[in-house]
Amino acid sequence: MSLLSWTEHSRCGLTRAEQKSRILYLALLATLFLRHPRIPPPPGLRAARPWKRKRHGAAVPGAPALLLVLCGRRREERGSVTSAPSAASCLLFGREEAAMHPVFQSSRRDFTFGPWKLSAARTHIMKSAQAERLADELHMPSLPEMMFGDNVLRIQHDHGFGIEFNATDALKCVNNCQGMIKVACAEEWQESRSETEHSKEVVKPYDWTYTTDYKGTLLGDTATLKVVPTTEHINTEKLKAREQIMFFEEVLLFEDELHDHGVSSLSVKVRVMPSSFFVLLRFFLRVDGVLIRMNDTRLHHEADKTYMLREYTSRESKISSLKNVPPTLFTEPNEISQYLPIKETICEKLEFPEKLEPKPETSLETICAKSK
Secondary structure, three states: OOHHHHHHHOOOOOOHHHHHHHHHHHHHHHHHHHHOOOOOOOHHHOOOOOOEOOOOOOEOOOHHHHHHHHHHHHHHHHOOOOOOOOHHHHHHHOHHHHHHOOOOOOEEEEEEEOOEEEEEEEOOOOOHHHHHHHHHHOOOOOOOOEEOOOOEEEEEEOOOOEEEEEHHHHHHOEOOOOOOOOOOOHHHHHHHOOOOHHHHOOOOOOOOOOOEOOOOEEEOOOOOOEEEEOOOOOOHHHHHOOOOOOEEEEEEEEEEOHHHOEEEEEEEEEEEOOOEEEEEEEEEEEEOOOEEEEEEEEEEEEOOOOEEEEEEEEEEEEHHHOOOOOHHHHHOHHHHHHHOOEEEEEEEEEEOOOOOOOOOOOOHHHHHHHHO
């Protein structure tokens, strides 16, 4: 197995502890390679600042750059590193492969669908100072490890009403009063400390899985979408029809690995066809050895309709009830969903405002007045 495929595999289906063990092994191999007296460092690393080991004082040219690549490649892909691929990255993964995997950069894509404007923004992980302030505002001890506070998917009509999906509003829907989920080793830990009374006390309970039933944030000041319960479901057969996909985007809102006990993530996807657009907001939770939970919000609008259909579905199952399911599917939301029983379904219509006044034409004088 090549070095690239190994690193790619280490990000799929493994815990963070397993990933770290592989990263440390690769770092050791890289260090031994650079210290070999008969193999000179690559041209791109000749001018690198030597790394002084405290014990022996040996200089290892370029080792910090390689360690940065090894330990930071996953965060680089998530958006925490913005520099160009380094020479160390080219050495470790090959120049062609480094070019095939460009470093993440903030992006914003817009698409117009009739009177609708769809905007998808992907930016960097929220800085620690901002995360702490937001955690205080939300009365939460901490936020997800990877919190993309500025990532957003917005669907807005020419008249101002619409809906958007963002991480901050999603965390506001986290219920800190519901039953707390315990990790698989919680009972053993509790038994080992049964003599200590304070080990059974919870100072400030909160939902450390960040489970949210968020369905989107309605937009508009004077005109907004009207939410009406309905029995009408989204026609999945229409969505299966072969149509040209004119626009597609996926935005990650937050993700947390639950201290190596699973994963909790929230992401949103949108695709636009000639006849309609479709949105899938998915919260996925896997607590290893305990349960799998999935909250999906689907939004569908056909061009000839005066409303959107929004369908919320909550699925959940204990791991013990999935004995006949291959464990490899536990990390694949699309595959495992069919094995999770439905706990709740909510169907709603998002009706457009009854009277839509013609949008006033923007004159040159208005533009000049706003720019002053």
